[in-house]
Amino acid sequence: MTKRADQKEKRRQAILKAGLSLFIRKGYEGTKISDIAEMAGMSVGLLYHYFDSIETLHEELVTLALSGRTGQYFPEYDNSLDYFRKSTNHLFEMIKADSFVAELFVLVNKAERNESLPNEIKEKLKLNDVITTSITLIEEGQRDGSIRKGNSVALAMAYWLSVQAYIEMLALNPDVPYPETDWFVDILKA
Structure with missing residues (x-):
């Protein structure tokens, strides 16, 4: 170069x-x-x-953030709880390595609630909806007894919104201590 x-x-x-x-x-x-x-x-x-334009910059950042979320986050897992453990652990490891990742994660979560974004970005966001993806895994874990009983949508939301809130704290306050992955997994564990 x-x-x-x-x-x-x-x-x-x-x-x-x-x-x-x-x-x-x-x-x-x-x-x-x-x-x-x-x-x-x-x-x-x-x-x-x-x-x-500011729109072009914002769209590029959202696209960049989503490129790292494809496959949410581990395509291979042994069981439902293993998926959540590996995905969450991977997220926090990426954030420890580069705080930019935490900020990208927060950007995507804010973008998901922004109705003024172009349709192309809204469609990309829909394809990367971790809560919807998790519902099937939670139901699978409920059938095999590894995940607690209860509404699978509410459980998926409780899990990922907890992770999201913690990542947002890390993005805005880098001195916040890192959590243990199992603290989040315990939300789902039977």
Whole structure:
């Protein structure tokens, strides 16, 4: 990579990081392009050389976040509880390695509640709905006795919303201690 190409990539990454930080703290509607430019340490005009709009930047971040969520998160597992244990453990390991992952996770969760996003992004979000994917696994675990009885939708929501809330705390407060995966798995365990 040439020095110029390297500099362009560093600027692009600075814009992505600044945009992500602001989107998760101020929301999509509350973030201005000038805020992102200021945080990235550049002029608004220079930022527009990289992204033609705040919408384009937001869409790229959501797409980037979703690319890591495909397959939620381990395609192979021994049983239902093993899926939840491995998925959650993998998530927290990725976050420990790079806090950017926690912020991407928060961005996706905020985007799932944003009705003003383009339909293309809404469709991508629907394909990566971890709660819906988990319902079948919970029902499977209830049949084999490894997962507690109860409404499978409510159990899936209790599980993933607990994980989501903890990841959001880590994204906004990096000094928060990391949890043990089994604390979350115990929500489901029979």
